[in-house]
Amino acid sequence: MKLIFPVRAGRPLTRANAATRRVDTMMTWRAPSFQLEPSRQDTVIHGAVTGPRRPRGFRSRISWAGLVASVGLLACDSPAEPLHDDLATEVRMLAATRGFEPLPNPRPVRNDLVTLGRALVFDKLLSGNRNIACMTCHLPETATGDARTLSVGEGGTGLGSQRSHPEGIFIPRNSPAVFNLPGATRLFWDGRVEEMSDGSIRTPAKDQLTPEMDAVFEFGAVSAQGMFPVTSRHEMRGQPGDNGLADLDDDDFRGIWGFLMERLGDIPEYVGLFERSYPGTLFDNMSFAHASNAMAGFYNVEFVFNNTPWDRFLRGDNDALSDSALAGARDFMTIGCANCHKKSNFAGDFHNAALPQFGPGKTGGREDFGRESVTNLPGHRRRFMARPLRNVELTAPYGHLGQFATLETFVAHYNDAASQLEEYDIAAHVPDRLLWPTLLNNVEEILANQDPVLFTLRFDEETHANLVAFLRALTDPSARDLSHTIPERVPSGLPIDRMNE
Numbered sequence: 001m002k003l004i005f006p007v008r009a010g011r012p013l014t015r016a017n018a019a020t021r022r023v024d025t026m027m028t029w030r031a032p033s034f035q036l037e038p039s040r041q042d043t044v045i046h047g048a049v050t051g052p053r054r055p056r057g058f059r060s061r062i063s064w065a066g067l068v069a070s071v072g073l074l075a076c077d078s079p080a081e082p083l084h085d086d087l088a089t090e091v092r093m094l095a096a097t098r099g100f101e102p103l104p105n106p107r108p109v110r111n112d113l114v115t116l117g118r119a120l121v122f123d124k125l126l127s128g129n130r131n132i133a134c135m136t137c138h139l140p141e142t143a144t145g146d147a148r149t150l151s152v153g154e155g156g157t158g159l160g161s162q163r164s165h166p167e168g169i170f171i172p173r174n175s176p177a178v179f180n181l182p183g184a185t186r187l188f189w190d191g192r193v194e195e196m197s198d199g200s201i202r203t204p205a206k207d208q209l210t211p212e213m214d215a216v217f218e219f220g221a222v223s224a225q226g227m228f229p230v231t232s233r234h235e236m237r238g239q240p241g242d243n244g245l246a247d248l249d250d251d252d253f254r255g256i257w258g259f260l261m262e263r264l265g266d267i268p269e270y271v272g273l274f275e276r277s278y279p280g281t282l283f284d285n286m287s288f289a290h291a292s293n294a295m296a297g298f299y300n301v302e303f304v305f306n307n308t309p310w311d312r313f314l315r316g317d318n319d320a321l322s323d324s325a326l327a328g329a330r331d332f333m334t335i336g337c338a339n340c341h342k343k344s345n346f347a348g349d350f351h352n353a354a355l356p357q358f359g360p361g362k363t364g365g366r367e368d369f370g371r372e373s374v375t376n377l378p379g380h381r382r383r384f385m386a387r388p389l390r391n392v393e394l395t396a397p398y399g400h401l402g403q404f405a406t407l408e409t410f411v412a413h414y415n416d417a418a419s420q421l422e423e424y425d426i427a428a429h430v431p432d433r434l435l436w437p438t439l440l441n442n443v444e445e446i447l448a449n450q451d452p453v454l455f456t457l458r459f460d461e462e463t464h465a466n467l468v469a470f471l472r473a474l475t476d477p478s479a480r481d482l483s484h485t486i487p488e489r490v491p492s493g494l495p496i497d498r499m500n501e
C-alpha cells in the first residue's frame with residue numbers, strides 16, 4: 001500500500017477546511033497563524049512544519065559526524081554517542097515539561113480476586129446463549145483485542161480475523177486492548193463509563209448502579225466497566241426468545257445483573273470463589289458489581305505493562321531507545337501528537353481525528369456520534385478517546401472502527417488528515433469485504449468539527465518513520481506472549497476460546 005507523502009496538490013478544497021489547507025504545493029503551504037521564512041522553507045520538506053523545529057544544527061551535526069566517520073578519524077569513542085545523548089537530553093526535557101513519566105507499578109491485588117476475575121472473563125456462562133466470553137473479543141493471543149476491524153459478537157463463529165457472523169452482524173466499534181487500565185477514568189471509545197471528579201462513576205445504567213454497588217468497586221471506572229458488555233444483545237446477551245437473560249428489557253440493568261448472579265450462584269465453585277474473594281460477605285449478599293470488580297482486578301494484574309524501552313529510557317537508560325525512536329519521541333512531543341495523547345499513559349481527551357465512518361453505527365442511521373451521545377453536546381460530535389499507546393504495535397487494527405490495518409498507515413493519516421480522509425479507500429485498509437459498501441459518504445460532515453490541531457499537522461517521510469519507531473518503542477516485551485493468562489478450565493465447564501485450536 002502506498003503512503004501519501006506529501007499529499008498531492010490541486011484537489012478540490014472543501015468549505016470546512018479551505019482556510020487551513022495547503023493551497024498550492026508543499027513549498028508554499030502555510031498555516032494561517034504561522035509563516036515560514038523563505039530561508040527556512042526547506043524545513044517544510046525535511047521535518048514537521050508545525051510546532052518547534054528540530055534544534056538548529058542537528059542535521060549539520062549529523063553530516064559532520066558522517067564526514068568524520070567517512071575520513072576514518074574514529075579511533076576512540078563512537079561519534080554517534082554524544083549526538084544520541086544530546087537528543088536524549090532534549091527528549092527528557094520535553095518529557096518532563098509534558099508530564100510524561102514511567103508508568104508506576106500497579107497496586108497488588110489479592111490472589112483470590114484475580115482467580116475469580118480470570119474465571120469470569122473466560123467463562124461463556126456470562127453470555128445469554130453461553131456462546132461467548134469477554135475474552136472472545138479480548139483474546140490474549142491477539143494482545144487483548146480481537147485483531148478485527150469491527151468485533152463480531154454472540155452467534156459468531158471462529159476467532160480473531162477468522163470470526164464471522166452467519167447474518168453478517170458486526171458490533172459497531174473495534175474492540176480495544178484492555179492494557180494498563182489502572183487509573184483510567186474513562187472507558188470505551190466514547191467514555192460512557194466515567195469516573196467523575198467527585199469520585200462517583202457515571203454509566204449508562206444511571207441510578208440502577210446503586211451506591212452499594214459503587215462501594216464494591218476497588219479500581220475506579222474499570223471496576224464498573226464489566227457491568228455493560230453482558231447487557232448488550234449483540235455482544236453477549238442474545239435476542240428475545242433466545243434465553244431468559246435475553247428476554248429481559250434492554251434498560252432492565254438490575255434484572256440482567258441479578259439473573260447472571262443466579263446463574264453463577266448455581267455453581268458451587270463460583271460461590272466459593274466469590275466468598276473467598278470478598279471475605280466476610282455471603283454470596284447471597286453480593287451483586288454483579290462483585291463480579292465486575294473481580295474482572296477489573298484480573299486485568300489490573302495481568303495486563304499492566306511498564307517495562308517498555310520508553311519507560312526504561314525515562315528511568316535513565318539512554319540506550320533503551322534507538323536514534324530513530326528518540327527522534328520520534330521528540331517529534332511526537334513537538335509536532336502535535338502530545339497535544340492529544342497526554343499524561344504518562346498517552347491517553348487523552350475526546351477528539352475528532354477525521355476518521356471515516358462505516359459499519360452498523362450507533363445512531364440507527366449508520367452514524368456514530370461518539371462522545372456526543374454521552375454528553376449530548378453537539379460540539380462533541382464524532383469525538384472519540386485519544387487512546388493510550390503502550391503496546392500499540394501489538395493491537396492492530398487501529399481507530400475506533402479499526403479503520404487502518406497498520407501503525408504505518410494510521411500514523412500516515414495524521415499527515416494532512418483531511419486529505420487522507422477524502423482519499424480513504426476502504427478496500428485498501430479493511431479486509432472484511434462485507435464492510436466495504438457500508439462506508440458513509442460524509443467527509444464534509446466529519447471535517448466540519450475536525451480537531452483544529454489536525455489543520456496544520458504535516459510531516460515528511462523521515463518523521464513518519466521516526467514516529468512509528470517511537471510507537472514501537474512503547475512495547476513491553478512481556479506483552480508479546482500472553483497465553484499464560486488463559487486458565488486451564490472455567491467453573492461452568494464451558495469451553496474456553498483459544499486461537500489455533
Ligand code: HEC
Nearest residue numbers: 133134137151152153173174175187188189225226229235
Ligand atoms: C463482542 C465482543 C466483545 C465482548 C464479548 C466483550 N467486549 Fe469488551 N469491548 C468490545 C468493544 C467493541 C469495545 C469498545 C466498545 C465501545 O467503545 O463502544 C470494548 C471495550 C472494552 C473495555 C474498554 C477498554 C478501554 O480502554 O476503553 C473493557 C475494559 C472491556 N471491553 C472489557 C470487557 C469485559 C470485562 C467483557 C465481559 C464482561 C467484555 N469486554 C466483553 C468488545 C467486546
Ligand code: HEC
Nearest residue numbers: 336337340351353384385386387398399400414451453467
Ligand atoms: C487532535 C488530537 C490528536 C492528535 C493531534 C493525535 N492523536 Fe492520535 N488519536 C487521537 C484520537 C481521538 C484517537 C482515536 C481516534 C478514533 O478512533 O476516532 C487516536 C488514535 C491514535 C492511534 C491509534 C490507537 C488505537 O489503539 O487504535 C495512534 C497509533 C495514534 N493516535 C498516534 C498518534 C500520533 C503518532 C500522533 C502524531 C502524529 C497523533 N496520534 C496525534 C487523537 C489525536
